Amino acid sequence: MDYQQLITFIMEMLGTVAFAASGAMVAVDRAMDIFGVIVLGVTTAVGGGAIRDVILGIVPPAMFRNPIYTLVATITSCVVFMILYLKKELLQGHNRETYDKIMLVMDSIGLGIFTVVGVNTGISHGYVDYMFLLVFLGTITGVGGGLLRDIMAGVPPYILVRHIYACASIVGAIVCVLLYRHFGAVASMVGASAVVVLIRYLAAHYRWNLPKLTREEEN
Amino acid sequence: MDYQQLITFIMEMLGTVAFAASGAMVAVDRAMDIFGVIVLGVTTAVGGGAIRDVILGIVPPAMFRNPIYTLVATITSCVVFMILYLKKELLQGHNRETYDKIMLVMDSIGLGIFTVVGVNTGISHGYVDYMFLLVFLGTITGVGGGLLRDIMAGVPPYILVRHIYACASIVGAIVCVLLYRHFGAVASMVGASAVVVLIRYLAAHYRWNLPKLTREEEN
Amino acid sequence: MDYQQLITFIMEMLGTVAFAASGAMVAVDRAMDIFGVIVLGVTTAVGGGAIRDVILGIVPPAMFRNPIYTLVATITSCVVFMILYLKKELLQGHNRETYDKIMLVMDSIGLGIFTVVGVNTGISHGYVDYMFLLVFLGTITGVGGGLLRDIMAGVPPYILVRHIYACASIVGAIVCVLLYRHFGAVASMVGASAVVVLIRYLAAHYRWNLPKLTREEEN
Structure with a gap:
């Protein structure tokens, strides 16, 4: 494992932990039991990569052959569950704000890292000149x-209703290429995932909103 | 590009525009922002073909390598958004009926064209004798x-609750083969997509309904 | 077709009938028409196997080439629809309990059989030493x-909210390997699918519950 592979591996692990945590938090918030929490944590963590591998014809996908991603996602989900089980007050009142902020950070880091991992998987399979395919994969x-x-x-889905979600991912993928x-x-x-996280953070902080048609506007 | 390829290309473009418009209209109706509208428009337009290509082992799927479909779907979604943004009254009152009718037409054309495109993709990959596979692909x-x-x-999902939706597609696929x-x-x-649009139109116009069990019937 | 293939085939047919029935029952309960009932029955019956085949790179998936699974699922869905159409009282009052029980049995049998079929598909494609992959496939x-x-x-989704659902499948897959x-x-x-059905039955009967955070607990 050379230097580049090590960086890739560390980033994948970070992304897996972040996305698993976001999945587990949504599951706990929806009153699922410990198993539902793990399933949702694992799905969030490995789902995007599995879709990418199938699209690229990498079968069976990496995460089905190598248990490390699922293992890390499972442990992360259990830890999230235990913390929220012992500290129920974290889901309520003004702690709720902190909860939402952590959720945002986890989801942003996962989005940034997996976007660049997706682009790099495409590049390492020989599609370096297919800008459009790489951006789609990311x-x-x-x-x-x-x-x-x-x-x-x-x-x-976050991607359809929240601030500039897919937009950050697309810009990050282009920067990455x-x-x-x-x-x-x-x-x-490193650069492109930072760009994604930054765009998402700024969008959420300054409440950037893209134009939309609301029922309220209509009346 | 010979005559047949040209026809195929024109039909794919028509189907892409029709489905992208239907996706964008649903997104606007659900109060999504411009980005959500584009994502839903693109997903609706390229989603069925991507699933088909993965099933046939065509990886990466055509629409991931060739940006034209996504580009056309994106432009269509933006145009739909702008029209509805400038003419908000189209979503309300008795205009709503016109809106629903356009939605039905777009969705029917998309359904008809993509059904035959699916069958033809299967045929051009050598499955001309596999009637069942071809119908499924369509x-x-x-x-x-x-x-x-x-x-x-x-x-x-339309396919589960509306008039004879999947039914029209299946009949069209058989006719196509x-x-x-x-x-x-x-x-x-040309013939089979016309059949699909016709069945759907007649079903909607004459309110053909298949038997079902409703709560009302029970009481 | 030798002895082992015969057993596999019989079990696949049983699983297809059980899952198609569960899908059709959910569809009827949601007031879908006959076509929606068939679509949901067929999707439930062949969906898991199609995902598995795509993950393993078996394209086109078995159920797209061989109409028998879809045919059996279609017939099963129609039979379920007709029974419930003629005997509407089965959905109401204290019959509802029987309905829920049949639904549980069908879903458990389908879960058990398809879990072992998934593991065996992986084994027959040469992944016998990849415990983790096999369990995931199952x-x-x-x-x-x-x-x-x-x-x-x-x-x-059942898998996220009900008693030990995915858990039974995972244990069954490990036992199967x-x-x-x-x-x-x-x-x-035979052994492993019995284990899955048994775990699910016991879990439902004794109301085994995994720990979870509920709104009620919080207050």
Whole structure:
């Protein structure tokens, strides 16, 4: 395992932990039992990558052959469950705000990291010149897990209703491809995931909103 | 690009525009912002074909390598959004009826065209004698995009609740295979998609309903 | 077709009937028409296996090439619809309890059988030494159909909210692999599916519940 593989592995682990935590938090919030929490945590963590691998024809997908991702996601989900079980007050009142903030951070980190991991998987399979395919792979890897999480939990998908969600992923994927072509893999991964997290953070903090038609506006 | 390829390409473009418009309309109706509208429009337009390609082992699927479909779907979604943004009254009162009618037409055209495109993709990959597989491919390509749209938007899937939806697609796929065997590709594509649109239109117009058990009937 | 293939085939047919019936029952309960009932029955019956085949790179998936599974699922769905159409009182009052019990039995049998079928598909494709992959394949084949059913019907997925659902499937898959290694294919299939059904039955009967955080507990 050389330097670049090590960076990739560390980032994948970080993304797995972040997305598993976001999935587990949604599950706890929906009053699921410990098993539902684990299933949703694991699905959120490995779902996007599984979709990407199937699209690229990498079968069986990496996460089905290598248990490490599922194991890490399972442990993360259990830890989240235990913390919230022991500290129920974290879900209520003004702690709720802190909860929402942690959820946002976890989801942003997962989105950023998996976007660049998706792009890099495409590059390492020889599609370095297919800008459009790479951006699609990055976006699907980034948003796929969260989308499955929201569909399974029966909540309106983040990607469709929240601030500039897929937008951050798409911009990050483009930045990732450009950085890769000029500065190599490591710079592209670290730089582009930072860009995604930054865009999402700024969007949430300054309440950037894209135009939309609301019922209220109509009346 | 010969004559047949041209016809196929024109039909795919028409289907993409029609399905993207239907996805964008559902998204606007659910008060999503411009980005959610684009995501739902694109998903509706390319989703069914992506599922079909994965099932046939065509990886990466055509729409991930060729940006034209996504580009056309994105532009269509933006146009729909802008029209409804400038003319909010289209969503209300008795205009609502016109809106529903346009939605039905778009969805029917998309269903018809993608059904025959699905069958033809199967035929061109050498499965011309597998009637059952071809019909399944046609139906999945036809209903897949709309199904993803409805699941993501959190509305009850059209395919499960509306007039003879999947039924039209299945009949169209069978007609398509039969026409192909006797009259060639172009006749089968044009003829079979017309059959699908016709069945759906007649079903909606005459309120054809299949038997079902309702709560009302029970009491 | 030798002895082992015959057993596999019989079990697949049983699982198909059980899952199709569960899908059709959910569809009837959601007031869908006959076509929605068939679509949901077929999706529940063949969905898990289709996901598994795509993950293993078996394209087109078995159920798309061989009409027998879809045919059996269609017939089962029609029979369920007709019974409930003629005997509407089965959905009401204290008959409702019997209905729920039959639903539980059907869903358990489907879960048990498809779990072992999934494991065996993995083994017969040469992954006998990949314990983790086999368990994942078994679980996805087992829960995939029911998950698609619940998502399409817009009800909270069983796998996330009910008693020890995925848990039974995972334990069954592990038992299946171990039995296969020591006693061969037939023993592993029959034994392991019995284990899954037993765990689910006991869990439902004794109301085993895994720990969870409920709104009620919080107050």
